[in-house]
Amino acid sequence: MTGPQHEVSLLSERQPGDRVQVVGVDTDKALKKRLLSMGIANQSRFQVLQRRGHAVVLGNATSRIAIGSGMSEKILVQTL
DSSP states (O other): OOOGGGOEEEGGGOOTTOEEEEEEEOSOHHHHHHHHHTTOOTTOEEEEEEEETTEEEEEOSSOEEEEOHHHHTTEEEEEO
16 A cells, blocks of 8 residues: 555655655656666665756765756656
8 A cells, every 4th residue: 555655756746855766767768768877767766866846866875867857757756
């Protein structure tokens, strides 16, 4: 059962400080491949470090990744 702490939503809706896990990407094969090359795949875990509009900066133990609004609106995440 999905509770508030495991709510699934778009990455673009998350706030700085949120810890999230990618659960899906609703886009074409080319963008999925591009996201994979940046280290964003199903089950990847990140913290939202910054948000400006719908663009976000994600971070984990080893890297930071800037995601534009177009991409962030296609990535489904679950709160950890």
